[in-house]
Amino acid sequence: MNYRLVARIAGVLLLVMAVALTAPLAVSLHCGDGAQYGLALSAVVMLAGGLLLRNIVGRGAEYAMEARESFWITAVAWIAVPLCGSVPYLFTGVLSTFTDAAFESFSGFTTTGSSVVARPEEIPRGVLLWRAITQWMGGLGLILFVVALLKRLNRGSLQLYAAEFSGTQQRKLHPHISKSVSRMWRIYTLITVVLVVLLAAAGNGWLDAVCLALSTVSTGGFMTAQYGLSGYSDLTLAILTVFMFLSGVNVALLYNLFTLRWRRLRVNHEFALYTGLFLFAAASCAVAFAASGNGVGESVRYSLFHIASTLSTCGFYTDGPSHWPLWTSAVTFLLMLCGASAGSTGGGIKLRRLMTLSIYLRNYLTRMVHPHVVFSVKIDHKVVAGDYVNKIFGFVFLYICFIIGGAFMLTFSGQGIADAFCYAAANISNLGPSPLINSLGANLDYAMLPSLAKWTLMALMLAGRLEIFALLAIVSPSYWRSRR
């Protein structure tokens, strides 16, 4: 095991966080909200830790890695970084217990958006920005930071990339992986900047605009006020709806779209399904809203906003109508498990996998009648190999096992069975809070949960974000058995 390299990469990530903390620090100094000392102290600690790991422990690391190292690095990045990210919450005194701070931080980095902060409008502005920044960093993936920053990794970066974006068999944007990754970062940043400008132009304050934009493009879903986004103008919500929808789309597709490389777009059945599902669900929910006594225009707006928020697993909500029809809750529950497109910042099982499953199901049924017909699973006119289909199925199976296991753990801390399933599903799909699910019977109030439940949910968020295998790999005995 190449421990030096692991230390070096952890150090780099800490330094990135220290740099990122300067923005909240500047905001705190400007607003004078009293969080500046805590934030400065956190930044110094991270700087020191980062330098120690990168330049002393990880000094002279060889840039060579195998599958084992890449899983290890993935896990370190996704466990150590969120744990360190909880430091600012503790130092500024916003959250008092380590469990709460870790929960908030994990929820941020995994772009879940479940929050234990009861009144976000009352916490220091700097910390509010830090919450949003953690989501933005987690949106594309912490590993992509590493790949983008450490150009020397070369072959290793492909493995890292595969460890984080497991199992969707994406076409890369560029034959060279680090070029591909830097293109992803560029388009991600560009969309964020555009959204910030639009939100500011729609009449929101700069800080609000930045926080919302960072939470939207990463499909995170931390909100700036207690009752969701109710306080914002219709124009703001409309802009957010569009960008939530976009952030559930494959980043590579967006890149080709915005750089006007139309020829590379070709057919993309997943995008077609994503759009179709969005429109269909929004239409059905609009009907349900209208049937329960809301105005037509209002119903359409609500349902578009909430379906975009759910399908992209962003998790924003507005105070909305006082009564949520049951139908919308049912749709929400199913959509959040489906999730966004593969290779986007969203969570969930991913539509591409579900497409594979449903095509396979159709083939299976046809084979029941005509046993000798040979079929293949084709997506975008390309055959998906049989053992690849098998991997996708394995993933979906484990995903469901995690939901069941997570729900089981939650029942130990006093949740009812229905609530437990709602909590588990909302967090493994990185959706986070949603009033729609509340009306399914669960009252998702994260602050009141006992510690055991919080740590269970953190594990679920991480499993959802890392698509399970990277997390399971390092806890599996066979990972540790054969030491080279």
Next chain:
Amino acid sequence: MRRRMEWKVLLRSMGIVLMAEGVLMALCMVPAWHFADGTLGAVGICSAFTLAVGALLWLLCRRHTVAEDRRMSYLTVVAMWVVLPLFATLPFLATGATGSFTVAWFEAMSGVTSTGATVFADVAALPSSVLLWRSMTQWFGGFGVVLLVLALSPRLGINKYALYTAETSGADNSGRRAVRTTVTVRRTLGVYLALTAAFIVALWVSGMQMWDAVNLTFTNISSGGFSVNSDSIASLTPLQQYILTGAMLLSGVNFSLLYLLFTLRWRQIGHKVDQLRFYLVLCLLAVAFVVGVLHWQGGYGWEEALRLGTVQTVSALTTTGSVAADTTQWWTPAVFLLLMLSVCGGMAGSTSGGMKVMRVLILLRNARSIMRNRLHPRVVNPVRLNGSPVSNHITNNVMVIFMVYGFTLMAGVMVLMLCGIDATESIGATVGCLTGYGPGLGASGGFGSYAAFTPAAMWFCSFLMLLGRLECMTVLVLFLPGFWRR
């Protein structure tokens, strides 16, 4: 190559099945006569009518014995599981046990699919002939009327292997080796009859009335779960409860394994022991957990915790649904575990429902193999079952069934909630009906009944039972657009 649907073959098998049903219905006249509760005539008419319809169908179509088309086997299976409950409603309606067809249909479907969900809040008030009929439907439904037909009529003509796999479909590869399906089925039936007789005698020796012994054996050996008492099996002596637990445990075991076991062919068992081992280990672990919870968390004494824990765990795993204690009052993790056990179900090729442990085992091993493959990409790491590798193709098929099952569960909960049932009870009812466990959570759980459900919810639940018994795929294939095309 497409062929015309050979409907007459279907009608012929239907005729045979209905005649069998009519004969069994006639047997219910015995308690009606013995207890003299005034239902003798009604049951007699029902029986005669069923027999007549069956005989008519058979006479008209008796020459159409051979169907070449696989489509016909799926259609036959589904048709049987619709027609059987349809005629099974007759005794409920004719004896005045209920005036509503919906209620009768729910109860009949619950019987024929050996689910065990009941709409009658106080079953003890029902006439004895109806009680025996409920038990009887479970007994023949549980074993699979399809197998019964195969055994009775070797030359039924339908592609026998296809029919056999449709009923106990999917993962059971032991059936593939049995070229002579008819022989297998005869042996299986022999085991079933022997087990039934043995448990009736055992219960009778333990001091139970013959009436109770017959009924409870019928419902437990078929992993059904109806009872003749309103408190299910709670008022029995501990010994009798343990005997019934044994019956349930055996009802979850693959019948060809049981045959090998009883005929002392130990060596052949060695080749198929994986599934059995997993089943028993799972059962033991779950029992240990539930007993622990009952003792330390629920405040039961050791004897009671051990007994009730064992009974309820086995009842859930084999999807029987006999109730010795109101499990809905237990600590939530225990309730949750029982729920998941019934989703898991017993062994493939047994009378129990659920996903079947065989499939769960294959899926778990597949997941493990995929993970190993990620860590060591160059190692060949096939999924093995009973020592021989299972191809990706089979694991994928199992996975598809799992997915459909999971989706049906989720959609089922949603639909029931839209029918106005609260979330927890919807989960309980969906799991109870789809897996064939029976009792749900809340009012429909424990010693309760489904009486409070709206007609729409009842119809949906009975559809879930059908789906669950035929393992979804056989029903789904009928909805394939290409299925009906010539």
